[in-house]
Amino acid sequence: xxxxxxxxxxxxxxxxxxxxxxxxxxxxxxxxxxxxxxxxxxxxxxxxxxxxxxxxxxxxxxxxxxxxxxxxxxxxxxxxxxxxxxxxxxxxxxxxxxxxxxxxxxxxxxxxxxx
Amino acid sequence: xxxxxxxxxxxxxxxxxxxxxxxxxxxxxxxxxxxxxxxxxxxxxxxxxxxxxxxxxxxxxxxxxxxxxxxxxxxxxxxxxxxxxxxxxxxxxxxxxxxxxxxxxxxxxxxxx
Numbered sequence: 198x199x200x201x202x203x204x205x206x207x208x209x210x211x212x213x214x215x216x217x218x219x220x221x222x223x224x225x226x227x228x229x230x231x232x233x234x235x236x237x238x239x240x241x242x243x244x245x246x247x248x249x250x251x252x253x254x255x256x257x258x259x260x261x262x263x264x265x266x267x268x269x270x271x272x273x274x275x276x277x278x279x280x281x282x283x284x285x286x287x288x289x290x291x292x293x294x295x296x297x298x299x300x301x302x303x304x305x306x307x308x309x310x311x312x
Numbered sequence: 313x314x315x316x317x318x319x320x321x322x323x324x325x326x327x328x329x330x331x332x333x334x335x336x337x338x339x340x341x342x343x344x345x346x347x348x349x350x351x352x353x354x355x356x357x358x359x360x361x362x363x364x365x366x367x368x369x370x371x372x373x374x375x376x377x378x379x380x381x382x383x384x385x386x387x388x389x390x391x392x393x394x395x396x397x398x399x400x401x402x403x404x405x406x407x408x409x410x411x412x413x414x415x416x417x418x419x420x421x422x423x424x425x
């Protein structure tokens with residue numbers, strides 16, 4: 198069964214450093230998403246991406262964040278200058294556009310630890 | 313704006329007992345509703361979804377949920393709890409296909425032997 202994959206599974210970085218989280222969505226999916234979950238809290242929407250542009254973004258997704266689909270298979274989330282409060286689990290998801298499943302498929306997540 | 317409220321951050325049931333996890337939603341338009349499960353240190357797995365078809369939705373692992381518009385509820389049930397059901401459960405809503413999903417705060421289900 199096709200699945201969304203994410204790398205790395207765990208990333209440790211120092212405050213102020215740039216990080217790039219990588220995702221490989223399911224191959225025929227056209228909508229891509231990033232969510233995050235701070236430890237012990239609910240999952241929060243960050244951004245959705247379709248047709249090589251951002252469809253919607255949340256208040257969390259400020260100028261420190263950016264997304265890119267660099268090569269037609271990967272979908273990346275970049276944080277330019279990490280803060281302690283960026284420590285969280287980051288989930289990538291993808292869905293078919295107009296698909297009958299109405300389902301977003303989630304990856305296993307990348308745990309980001311900012312020290 | 314849409315939202316979900318999950319009643320009870322922790323629920324404990326005995327093995328073999330009925331599982332009932334409560335979720336109420338708020339949406340200005342007919343919603344799509346979901347239940348996701350998260351096992352420790354793992355990602356999110358879809359249990360079931362409501363997409364305006366049958367109001368009683370059956371999912372994986374013996375779970376089901378009933379959409380009640382009059383009560384704006386989408387409670388998750390399972391007739392007989394199993395130890396392997398111990399996990400965090402998230403109720404979620406979206407208003408359009410391919411739209412962002414709004415998650416509730418989650419309910420941690422504990423199964424007592």
